[in-house]
Amino acid sequence: MSSMIDIALPKGRLGETVYDMFEHAGFDCPALREPGRKLIFENREKGLRFFWVKPSDVAIYVERGAADVGVAGKDILLEYAPDIYELLDLGIGRCRMAVAAKKGFRDDTERTLRVATKFANIAKEHYGKKCRDIDIIHLNGSIELAPILGLSDVIVDIVETGKTLAENDLEPIETIVPISARLIANKANFKFKSEKIERICRGLAAVSAEFRRGR
Numbered sequence: 001m002s003s004m005i006d007i008a009l010p011k012g013r014l015g016e017t018v019y020d021m022f023e024h025a026g027f028d029c030p031a032l033r034e035p036g037r038k039l040i041f042e043n044r045e046k047g048l049r050f051f052w053v054k055p056s057d058v059a060i061y062v063e064r065g066a067a068d069v070g071v072a073g074k075d076i077l078l079e080y081a082p083d084i085y086e087l088l089d090l091g092i093g094r095c096r097m098a099v100a101a102k103k104g105f106r107d108d109t110e111r112t113l114r115v116a117t118k119f120a121n122i123a124k125e126h127y128g129k130k131c132r133d134i135d136i137i138h139l140n141g142s143i144e145l146a147p148i149l150g151l152s153d154v155i156v157d158i159v160e161t162g163k164t165l166a167e168n169d170l171e172p173i174e175t176i177v178p179i180s181a182r183l184i185a186n187k188a189n190f191k192f193k194s195e196k197i198e199r200i201c202r203g204l205a206a207v208s209a210e211f212r213r214g215r
């Protein structure tokens with residue numbers, strides 16, 4: 001097994017902040033700052049290799065051991081329940097999983113509730129606890145359109161600022177769970193590389209308060 005630590009970063013705005021945290025904690029990789037479309041970067045001296053993956057794929061890379069560690073949203077961990085260690089709440093990428101509907105929506109409990117979402121398992125668990133019959137309509141994005149076009153009664157989706165809901169005449173009606181970014185590790189690789197991985201975890205924990213507040 002390689003002695004490098006392989007790190008899966010979520011591509012996009014959250015990933016940029018995550019990498020800032022790694023860099024700030026001393027786990028830097030200058031090549032990653034160079035412009036271009038490369039997806040994989042190494043810092044041989046520090047024994048680190050970073051790669052950019054689609055945010056919803058980070059947990060797959062880590063679960064299968066293609067990455068030793070990675071950063072994934074709690075939404076993805078709840079939805080796919082990957083067999084990984086969740087090491088640390090980074091306190092960034094904070095938002096909530098919520099139920100939303102058209103303004104003035106009243107639930108008719110005599111009828112099956114049509115729920116549009118990317119997060120079918122989270123929605124099923126939420127309504128299962130209430131013994132509410134639902135029909136899941138699985139969409140891949142622009143979930144907010146579903147109640148407007150009569151495709152669903154409600155949506156289960158991520159709400160950050162609430163702007164997308166407000167601008168589409170929807171309103172949140174329930175919070176299901178708060179969400180933030182988590183440092184995760186592959187279970188088997190953690191055994192072999194625990195010292196290095198724990199050092200990364202401690203380093204990120206030490207800088208997380210500063211990033212939580214927004215720098």
Ligand code: PRP
Pocket residue numbers: 140141142143144157158159160161162163164165
């Ligand atoms: C997410 C979510 C909402 C939006 C909420 O979408 O699905 O649409 O962010 O943010 P707000 O409360 O700050 O308006 P994302 O940008 O991740 O794209 P998606 O449509 O692919 O889900």
